Amino acid sequence: MSRLNHLIHQIRFLLRNLQFGEVWEKLLRRAYSESVSYGLRRDITIPFEGPAPKIPIQVRPLQPADVPRLLDVNAPRISEETVKELIDRKSFVEKGVGTCYVAVDPKGNPCYMQWLIGANENESLAKIFNGGFPRLAPDEALLEDAFTPETYRGLGIMPAAMAQIAVKAKDIGARHVSTFVFHNNIPSLKGCKRAGFYPYLVRRDRWLLFRRRLTFTPLPQGTPYSFDAKAKEEASMSCSPNMERRGSASPSSAPSALPETESNQKKQRETRLTR
Secondary structure, three states: OHHHHHHHHHHHHHHHOOOHHHHHHHHHHHHEEEEEEEEEEEEOOOOOOOOOOOOOOEEEEOOOOHHHHHOOOOOOOOOHHHHHHHHHHHHHHHHOOOEEEEEEOOOOOEEEEEEEEEHHHHHHHHHHOOOOOOOOOOOEEEEEEEEOOHHHOOOOHHHHHHHHHHHHHHHHOOOEEEEEEEOOOHHHHHHHHHOOOEEEEEEEEEEEOOEEEEEEEEOOOOOOOHHHHHHHHHHHHHOOOOOOOOOOOOOOOOOOOOOOOOOOOOOOOOOOOOO
């Protein structure tokens, strides 16, 4: 019943914001959809120097005045996909789960947001995301619902801010911080790698006739990102002129961490980790 109540809450929120198309998409996804995601993890006790963005930023908790500046669905010249992301983030703000951190530019304008959620929020996470994340251990935390406004994209803010927000998990007693990204969302995966995260899990999520089948499969330690494995395979092939370009990978090539799914993943969003 809690899953049904959550779906009803989402639909009501979207209808209040006149997002009828999004309501229909959510219903269709629960009728049938399939996705595969990386679970990514970072041990924040290991020293790590995060990347520098193209503009200076500072990270702090979200303030009430940040919400209309970050999440204005009526802002000019924003894409339909961004409007959907804004609606999702506004809904998450209302739920009051975890701590939302923002990065601000030198003028104090918020230019990135992401939630840090600790193990004390396990029950809320399970209800909001229908069991979409593994239960957090006492020394674990989750990063979720990242968003960069369109005008600040391409400046390297996401990996820089994410690296800083992850370290704040020490304040809630966490050692390991995880996040989830769709396997074909290469820009976000590369950003997470730059923020110090590595693959440790595969999540397969399938909806059929409003029934969900969700599995989590641990990956061997040292499993590479799929784009790194592909680059290594291509480099190996280029060094082997007698190997067919479309042949099998060299035995020494690292395996790709994630298989392809059967269904089309084109509509998956850059920053939306799951729903």
